[in-house]
Amino acid sequence: MHVSFLAYRRFEYLKYSLALIGLSVVTYALHDPSVPPNGGTWLGYTLGIVGAALILWLLWFGVRKRQYHSHLGQLTGWLSAHVYLGSALLVVATLHCGFQFDWNVHTLSYVLMVLVIISGMYGVFTYAYYPARLTQNRAGMGIRPMLREVADLDRQCLVIADQMGDKVHQMILRSIERTKLGASLWRNVLGGVGKTLGDLADELKSDVGRSQLPLPPLATPIWQQGGEMTVMYVANQFASAGADQVKELLDLINAKKALVTRVQDDLRYHTLMSGWRYFHVTLSIALLAALIAHVVSVFFYW
Numbered sequence: 001m002h003v004s005f006l007a008y009r010r011f012e013y014l015k016y017s018l019a020l021i022g023l024s025v026v027t028y029a030l031h032d033p034s035v036p037p038n039g040g041t042w043l044g045y046t047l048g049i050v051g052a053a054l055i056l057w058l059l060w061f062g063v064r065k066r067q068y069h070s071h072l073g074q075l076t077g078w079l080s081a082h083v084y085l086g087s088a089l090l091v092v093a094t095l096h097c098g099f100q101f102d103w104n105v106h107t108l109s110y111v112l113m114v115l116v117i118i119s120g121m122y123g124v125f126t127y128a129y130y131p132a133r134l135t136q137n138r139a140g141m142g143i144r145p146m147l148r149e150v151a152d153l154d155r156q157c158l159v160i161a162d163q164m165g166d167k168v169h170q171m172i173l174r175s176i177e178r179t180k181l182g183a184s185l186w187r188n189v190l191g192g193v194g195k196t197l198g199d200l201a202d203e204l205k206s207d208v209g210r211s212q213l214p215l216p217p218l219a220t221p222i223w224q225q226g227g228e229m230t231v232m233y234v235a236n237q238f239a240s241a242g243a244d245q246v247k248e249l250l251d252l253i254n255a256k257k258a259l260v261t262r263v264q265d266d267l268r269y270h271t272l273m274s275g276w277r278y279f280h281v282t283l284s285i286a287l288l289a290a291l292i293a294h295v296v297s298v299f300f301y302w
Contacts, residue, residue: 006124008080017084021091024050028095037098039106039298047096054089055113055291058082059284083124090117105297109290116287119280126273134269137262146263147181153256160249172249181263 006014024047033041039048061082065075072078093113101107138146154176161172 005076005079006083006128008077013077013081013084016081017088020050020085020088024092024095036100037095038100039097041098044096044098047092051089051093051096052291052295054085054092055287058086058089059288062281062284083120086117086120090114105290105293109287109294112283112287112290116280116283119276119283123276123280126276130269130273134266134273137265137269143263143266146259146266150179150181150256150259150263153252153259157249157252157256160245160252164245164249179260181260181267 027043028037028047031037031041031043033043035041038044061078064070064072064078090113093110097106097110101110141149157172157176158169161169
C-alpha cells in the first residue's frame with residue numbers, strides 16, 4: 001500500500017494534529033463563558049482564527065505541489081501535514097462554532113468544509129488502496145501494450161471471420177467498432193463495456209443458421225453487462241464453418257473480452273484515483289468563497 005506519506009518522519013504530523021485536537025478539546029472543556037459556547041466568545045474567535053489559517057494553508061498546498069524547485073520542505077511532508085491537519089480542522093471548526101448551527105452562511109461554510117475533508121479522506125483511501133489493485137490488474141503489462149494486444153486480437157478475429165463468410169465478417173467488424181474503452185468518466189467508474197462483445201451473440205443468433213457440428217465447450221463464458229450469457233450461443237450458429245474455425249474464433253473473443261475487462265479496470269482505477277480531485281478542488285474553491293463571506297459578515301454585521 002502506498003501510505004509512505006502518512007508515516008512521514010514517524011507520523012510527525014499525526015502527532016502535531018493530535019496535539020492540536022487535544023489542546024482545543026481541553027481548552028473548550030475548561031472554558032466557561034457567560035453565554036452558550038459560540039464563535040463570538042474569545043475562545044470562539046481564537047479557534048476561528050486557527051481554523052481560518054488552517055484552511056488558507058491547506059488551500060496553498062495546491063500551489064505548493066506545482067513548485068518543483070521550492071525550498072519550503074519536501075512535498076511528501078506537505079502532503080502528510082495536509083492530510084492530518086486537514087482532519088484536525090474538523091474538530092477545531094466544530095469547537096469554534098460551539099455546535100451552534102443555523103440556516104446561514106456560517107453553517108454553509110462548515111458544511112462545505114466537512115465535504116472537502118470527506119472528499120480528501122476518500123482521496124487518501126484511493127491512494128492507499130488502488131495502486132496495488134492497478135499493479136495486480138496489469139500483471140506487468142502497461143496500458144499501451146494491452147491496447148495493442150486488443151487491436152491484434154481484433155485483426156485475428158477478422159482474418160478468421162473472412163474465412164467464415166461475409167455475414168460473420170460484418171458482425172465481427174461491427175462488434176469491434178462498438179468496443180468503447182474509457183469513453184467517459186462514468187463509463188470508467190462503472191467499468192461497463194457497453195454494447196460491444198455482448199451484442200455479438202444476439203446478432204449471430206439472428207443472422208446465421210444453427211449448425212449441428214460438435215464443438216468443445218468454452219472454458220470461460222463471456223457475460224453481457226446486464227448479466228446474460230452472450231457468445232456461448234456462437235457454438236451452434238455457424239452453418240458453413242468448421243468446428244476448428246468456430247472454436248478458434250470463440251477463443252479469440254474470450255481472450256479479447258478478458259483483456260478488454262482488464263483495460264476497463266485499469267481506466268476505472270485511474271479514474272477513481274484522479275476523479276475525486278475534481279470534487280475536492282471545486283469544493284475547496286467554494287469553501288474559500290464561503291469563508292470570505294463568513295469572515296466579512298462577522299466583522300461587519302455582528
